[in-house]
Amino acid sequence: KAGVTQTPRYLIKTRGQQVTLSxxxxxxxxSVSWYQQTPGQGLQFLFEYFSETQRNKGxxxxxxxxxxxxxxxxxxxxxxxxxxxxxxxxxxxxxxSGESSYEQYFGPGTRLTVT
Amino acid sequence: xxxxxxxxxxxxxxxxxPLTVKCTYSVSGNPYLFWYxxxxxxxxxxxxxxITGDNLVKGSYGFEAEFNKSQTSFHLKKPSxxxxxxxxxxxxxxxxxxxxxxxLIFGAGTRLAVHP
Numbered sequence: 001k002a003g004v005t006q007t008p009r010y011l012i013k014t015r016g017q018q019v020t021l022s023x024x025x026x027x028x029x030x031s032v033s034w035y036q037q038t039p040g041q042g043l044q045f046l047f048e049y050f051s052e053t054q055r056n057k058g059x060x061x062x063x064x065x066x067x068x069x070x071x072x073x074x075x076x077x078x079x080x081x082x083x084x085x086x087x088x089x090x091x092x093x094x095x096x097s098g099e100s101s102y103e104q105y106f107g108p109g110t111r112l113t114v115t
Numbered sequence: 116x117x118x119x120x121x122x123x124x125x126x127x128x129x130x131x132x133p134l135t136v137k138c139t140y141s142v143s144g145n146p147y148l149f150w151y152x153x154x155x156x157x158x159x160x161x162x163x164x165x166i167t168g169d170n171l172v173k174g175s176y177g178f179e180a181e182f183n184k185s186q187t188s189f190h191l192k193k194p195s196x197x198x199x200x201x202x203x204x205x206x207x208x209x210x211x212x213x214x215x216x217x218x219l220i221f222g223a224g225t226r227l228a229v230h231p
Binding site: 006042043045055058090092094097098103106108109 | 147149161166211
């Protein structure tokens, strides 16, 4: 079974621009979560989507948004990019959400550099 | 507030020796606990989880972890380290019964260096 895929793998943007990252979960997985990884803040939860609905949201500004499509693929968007948005963005998929004990599987990430 | 602590930035161990990577947590309710490993320029790879039951859980690549409720700890162990185990290890907690759904709270990570 194919793993979680993320596109693009690398991205360079300029301050003020916007960016869209894509994530395709493992086949059959309906939950997709997004995380930001930086050297200073570590791994931080952005949001989770399940059945096209946002289930949970981390402590990030409104410039960070996401959505999920009916095939469970997800996108996240960052508008008005700032230098501090440079990070590795990781997507994770899980079979279900809620109180299940299923683990999450991570994609390879998208490395975003803002100049 | 929910949190995870990994008190060691780096752990050094000789190949063939046992290794331990420490993790303590603070979360309300019954947590789900996880260990992930990250190799350079890669995403996180799932190693093992504790949900309930036996306090010693076994995972991938010979790793195991011991859950200790009284000490709120979930230390990762391996009886005999390999050079290829050198990587960044993350402990994570999920609090699904507190409305956390699939949100993982991660520790800062511990870099494991196994020397030949």
